[in-house]
């Protein structure tokens with residue numbers, strides 16, 4: 472972990488009524504509870520996947536947007552800093568992230584991971600799946616994404632994390648449960664649909680997600696939640712339309728509106744089963760007026776509030 476982010480923002484006063492997130496966030500320590508930000512500064516996986524690099528710089532820019540959001544009740548949030556992939560050794564960075572995630576989960580902390588390209592997911596899954604294994608819990612991945620990210624490749628990329636998760640699960644005799652929401656037909660080749668079907672991956676297409684289908688999708692989530700004890704929740708920002716999330720490597724011409732996805736996220740947050748949240752693929756080089764970073768920060772803000780509400784009632 473290096474170069475701790477300097478948390479700062481608009482200061483209106485010390486009282487609780489003025490409080491903003493930057494005023495309460497703490498550095499990580501072994502006594503910490505609540506949730507913990509872990510940055511994963513990497514776009515090595517995007518580069519290997521022939522995408523548009525830039526996600527390396529994402530974690531601190533998402534933090535910048537988060538810093539001045541006001542608090543409406545007490546939250547317990549810490550910041551562990553960034554794990555960086557500086558030497559193109561993505562596998563090492565992913566292992567480090569897995570170790571950190573496992574450490575947090577064992578300490579009763581919810582990791583909130585700021586990618587990085589979607590290669591972040593294989594790092595975090597190494598930790599979350601080990602935690603599930605050690606505690607005899609059933610784990611399931613829910614991924615909001617235009618892509619399956621089930622590519623088979625000789626090396627890890629931003630397009631392979633969930634196939635790697637499948638292989639790791641198989642190796643460890645763990646069930647592989649994967650639900651993907653927001654799949655775009657034009658962004659996935661036929662072999663990826665075939666592989667998804669072969670691996671019993673459940674998915675919802677982008678065009679199937681609108682206001683009229685929210686309750687049936689919630690029903691699908693409820694079924695999935697019944698079959699798992701903990702959810703590894705991944706959000707690839709390219710699931711949103713390019714107009715809402717231009718700052719990604721592979722923007723979506725159609726995409727799923729944030730107003731459709733948000734109630735689904737809230738449903739998952741309120742289930743109490745979301746053990747880990749990660750946000751992937753933010754690329755500031757293509758953002759417009761920080762709107763994609765702000766969207767990412769908003770999801771985290773709502774998650775943190777949800778968790779704290781649960782623990783204080």
Ligand SMILES: N=CN[C@@H](CCC(=O)O)C(=O)O
Pocket residue numbers: 520521522523589618619620622629630631658659720721
């Ligand atoms: N994480 C991104 N995965 C996508 C990228 C597609 C693209 O760059 O166009 C994938 O590999 O399919």
Ligand SMILES: [Mn+2]
Pocket residue numbers: 616617618707709710721
């Ligand atoms: Mn994607």
Ligand SMILES: [Mn+2]
Pocket residue numbers: 589616618620629707751
């Ligand atoms: Mn992805």
